[in-house]
Amino acid sequence: MKDTFPCPVARIGLIGGGQLGRMTVKAARRLGCTCVVLDPLQGSPAGQVAGHQIVGDYSDPAMLRELAKSCDLITFELENIETETLIRLEAEGHRIYPRPELLANIQDKYRQKRLLREAGIPTSDFMDMPKPDADVFDSFGYPLVQKARRGGYDGRGVIVMSDARAFAGHLSVPSYVERFVEAEKELAVIVARNAGGECRVYPTVEMRFHPQQNLLDFLVAPAGVPPEVARHAEDLAVRTVEAMDGVGVFGIEMFLSSDGQLLVNEVAPRTHNSGHHTIEACVTDQFEQHLRAILGLPLGETRQLSPATMVNLLGEPGYQGRPLISGLAAVLAIPGVCLHIYGKAVTKPGRKMGHVTVIDETLEGACEKASVVKKSIKILGDEKL
Numbered sequence: 001m002k003d004t005f006p007c008p009v010a011r012i013g014l015i016g017g018g019q020l021g022r023m024t025v026k027a028a029r030r031l032g033c034t035c036v037v038l039d040p041l042q043g044s045p046a047g048q049v050a051g052h053q054i055v056g057d058y059s060d061p062a063m064l065r066e067l068a069k070s071c072d073l074i075t076f077e078l079e080n081i082e083t084e085t086l087i088r089l090e091a092e093g094h095r096i097y098p099r100p101e102l103l104a105n106i107q108d109k110y111r112q113k114r115l116l117r118e119a120g121i122p123t124s125d126f127m128d129m130p131k132p133d134a135d136v137f138d139s140f141g142y143p144l145v146q147k148a149r150r151g152g153y154d155g156r157g158v159i160v161m162s163d164a165r166a167f168a169g170h171l172s173v174p175s176y177v178e179r180f181v182e183a184e185k186e187l188a189v190i191v192a193r194n195a196g197g198e199c200r201v202y203p204t205v206e207m208r209f210h211p212q213q214n215l216l217d218f219l220v221a222p223a224g225v226p227p228e229v230a231r232h233a234e235d236l237a238v239r240t241v242e243a244m245d246g247v248g249v250f251g252i253e254m255f256l257s258s259d260g261q262l263l264v265n266e267v268a269p270r271t272h273n274s275g276h277h278t279i280e281a282c283v284t285d286q287f288e289q290h291l292r293a294i295l296g297l298p299l300g301e302t303r304q305l306s307p308a309t310m311v312n313l314l315g316e317p318g319y320q321g322r323p324l325i326s327g328l329a330a331v332l333a334i335p336g337v338c339l340h341i342y343g344k345a346v347t348k349p350g351r352k353m354g355h356v357t358v359i360d361e362t363l364e365g366a367c368e369k370a371s372v373v374k375k376s377i378k379i380l381g382d383e384k385l
C-alpha cells in the first residue's frame with residue numbers, strides 16, 4: 001500500500017452540503033484532506049467548514065463535471081442525486097464512491113428491496129405498485145406499508161396503513177407495498193468497506209422514533225438487546241454491504257420483529273444519523289471511516305469506548321426564521337454532553353438543526369441525561385408561526 005502522501009492527502013468532492021457533509025468535512029481536514037462541496041445553498045453547513053463550495057444543483061451535469069475536475073474523488077452525503085452523469089463521469093475515469101451504479105440501485109427503494117431479496121438478505125415481503133389500486137392493496141393484505149420508490153426521507157414517502165379505509169390517504173407516485181412488521185425494536189448497524197473488500201462494523205445501536213414526525217428521536221448505543229442478537233445484526237449488515245459490493249460507509253436499518261427475526265428495512269449508502277455518537281464514543285468515527293474506506297486507506301478501529309445516547313435537535317413547532325437556541329448553557333453544564341449545531345441559517349418545524357450526544361459510564365445514566373437534554377434545549381426561531 002502507498003505510504004507517502006502529498007498534502008493535501010486528497011481533494012474530495014462532496015455532493016450535498018448538509019450536516020452529514022459538514023461532519024465529513026471536519027474529519028477530512030483532520031486527515032489532511034481538502035473538500036469542495038456542491039450544494040445549491042450558498043454557505044451550506046458543509047460549505048461553511050470546507051471553505052470551498054460550488055453553488056449549484058446536485059444533479060446539474062455541468063456542476064457535477066466541474067466538481068469532478070476540481071477533485072481527486074467524489075462522494076455524496078445524500079441519495080437523491082441524478083446518477084446518469086455520475087455513471088458517465090465514472091466511465092471517463094473519475095473515482096466516485098460509493099459506486100454510482102449502486103447508488104442508482106439503492107435510491108430506488110423498490111430496486112433496493114429486490115437487490116436484498118436476490119442476495120438472500122431477510123427483508124419484509126413486498127410488491128411493486130406502479131399505480132395504487134385498492135383491490136391490489138386488498139389482495140396484498142393489511143396492515144401494510146406503502147413506500148414511494150424515490151425521493152422519500154425522514155419518513156416522508158412512507159405510509160403505514162392498518163386497514164382498507166387507509167387507502168384513501170395513499171401516495172399517488174410510483175411506489176411499492178410491503179408487509180407491516182410488528183417491530184419490537186428498530187436497530188441500525190454502520191458498516192465500512194473499502195475497495196479491497198476490508199470490512200469493519202460498529203456495535204449495533206437502537207433507534208427510537210418520534211411517534212408523529214417519524215424522525216429518529218433518541219438513539220441508544222449499544223442497543224439494549226442480547227449480545228447474540230447484536231452479533232447477528234452486525235453479521236447481517238456486513239453480508240448486506242458485501243452482497244452490494246459497497247465501498248464507503250453504509251447505514252443498515254433493521255427491524256427486530258416481535259417473533260425475534262431480524263429483517264433489513266433499508267440501506268443508506270452514506271454515513272447515517274444513527275452513527276453520530278461514533279464521533280465521541282468510538283475510536284474511529286463514521287465520517288473518518290468513510291474517508292478511509294473511499295481513499296483505500298486502512299480502516300479504523302470501531303470499538304465503542306463508552307455507552308452513549310444521541311438526540312436530534314429539531315426545529316421547534318411554531319417557529320421559523322433565524323434560529324435561537326434556548327437552554328444551550330443548561331445542557332452544556334451537564335457532564336458528558338456534546339453539542340453539535342449544524343449552522344443552518346433558518347429553522348423550520350421538524351428540521352434537523354443539530355444533535356446532542358451524551359456519553360456516560362452507564363447506558364442508564366446516558367439515557368437519563370438525554371431526557372433532561374430533550375426537555376431543556378429547544379431550537380426556536382425569530383418568527384412565530
Ligand SMILES: Nc1ncnc2c1ncn2[C@@H]1O[C@H](COP(=O)(O)OP(=O)(O)OP(=O)(O)O)[C@@H](O)[C@H]1O
Pocket residue numbers: 124145147152153154155156157158178179180181182183186209214215216253265266
Ligand atoms: N414494513 C414496515 N413495517 C413497520 N414499520 C415500518 C415499515 N417500513 C417502515 N416503517 C416505519 O417507518 C419508518 C420510516 O421508514 P423508512 O426507513 O423506510 O423511510 P425513510 O423515509 O427512508 O426514513 P429515514 O430517512 O428516517 O430512514 C421506519 O423507521 C419505521 O418506523
Ligand SMILES: [Mg+2]
Pocket residue numbers: 253266
Ligand atoms: Mg429509514
